[in-house]
Amino acid sequence: MRVIVEGNMTRSCRSSIFKLGLPCLAIVVIIILYVIISTKQDLLYTSESVGLFDDLNYLRKNGITNNLSAVNLDNMDADQLLLTMHSYLDNTDVICQRKLRMGKVGDGGWEICDDPKVRPQQPCVIYSFGINYDFSFDDDAARLYGCHVYSFDPSMENMKTSDRSDHVHFYKIGLSGATLIAQNGWSLYTFSDLRSLLGHQNVTIDIIKMDIENWEWETIPQMISTEQLVSPRQFLLEYHVSSTEKSYLLPRLKAIQAVEKAGFRKFYVHKNEHCMTLLSHFPIERTECYEVHYLKG
Template sequence: MRIPRCGHISPKNVVRLAIFLLLQLLLLAVVLQLNQQVVQNTIQCDHHDNDLQTKNVPRQQLIAEDTGTGPLGYLRINSHVTDLSSLEISNMSTTQLLLTVHSYLDNADVICQRKIRMGRIDDGGWEVCDDPDVRPREPCIIYSFGINDDFSFDDDSARLYGCHIYSFDPSMVQSAIEYNRSSKVHFYRIGLGGTTLINNKQWLLFTLSDIRRKLGHQNATIDIIKMDIEGSEWGALPQMLRHGELEGVRQFYIEYHLTRDDRRYILPRLKAIQGLARAGFKKFYVHKNKITKTNIKGFPVYRTRCYEVHYLRR
């Protein structure tokens, strides 16, 4: 736009100048708005990057747990219920060991969508996870340790899943040393232990390795192992883990017996339980024996001395 050199500006040129200045202001506003959007997009990208970096971090690492106060606060601080496999339990105090074993065993850490109880509704039955990725399919093998004259779990599992069930119990001294209860349920009057021997009750105990060798199952897949052997699990379980005898086992059921509270007793037993976690087994169901309820120092409610724990491995 041409502006006259003299001091006088015509009304027409005043209008033109005003329009020109207004357009300049509008253009400046548009540029500022675009710059602001670029900055916001950059910030959003940074936030997205942070989300990518933290999305796989466990929630408990991102947000500190509010443990609260009182007896429950003390329990939350001094016990663990998840990720037992990564803990250095040898460094725990006796109190922490005791509270952890009674907290960890009482809580499931994986979901089974469909549980079906094989055997009696009360003591003697066990929950089988019937999810497609872990359910037994013919031809299948189940080892059942600890019968006490109750074959209900064994009979139901053979009838409904078509598995061959190998049932073991050295205490059934009135039974034949070995016999076929049915075409698919086979009984042996031997027990499971950490060493193959004859104990002070004159019971014949085999390691799992020797049982598999005896039955010709060294290379066979054992789909389910059930153990209710009245405290002998603490000798048998470390041997099974040490020799890789649980490879291929999809479900593992065990009754843990905890009869003492001192460190010398609890530490090796919690290590055996930790060994199962490190082998990939996760708890999908837990049942507490109500008959053996007890008070545990530091626990604000009753505990049990016997936990029936059902594991699966996917």
């Protein structure tokens, strides 16, 4: 009888140990799997961090932020041009002690530097290109500084050339590198021909604001070659950058370089959130539309 009892007890103990061992084994397996997964995640995170750090170092080495006038752009490859384009347009050169927002806080508004040497003083003239039915910048600048603001936009179909107020004058014409009638019927003028049309050949233009949806790349070289940027003390414009090819970037970066050579320095830049994009070798999101505010430095 004792043997039978001892045999039953032995089998009972083994059964208990087996029952207890299964949960323990499951726990051990779970721990091992957790360690394996955590290790893989750490390795992935480390690999991603190293990649971003490499991009950041590459950006620092190849993306120029200022003094573009001293750079020989022809010696740059496509990557260097791309990184310089986005680095330069996203960084300022000088400090404006007091910026005043004219127009909407969001899209449509622009900053004017109110520092004594560059602020508009009556009698003053402001040219505003690209309205898109939003006169908030024009109205505020006219009201605050007492300037005559000339507003231009050929795309506003239900608008006619007219005086919006005593100080805001709308013209349904646009800006280009040549004076012509576009295929869509728009009347486009060079900056110098437009001044002649208005009888402003000898009038000082204090501020130029320009948002003309890629037409700036034709317009700026013509303005530079005819010395139209000599008198303005502030130049506010949106640059549109939509390609990564060297043949696209080089002439556009040369146009930006020419603006700097004309004496303009960036006092404020804003990335338009409606044009965000990702670029190779750039560790953070970029925009294809930079609102750049210059003053004559």
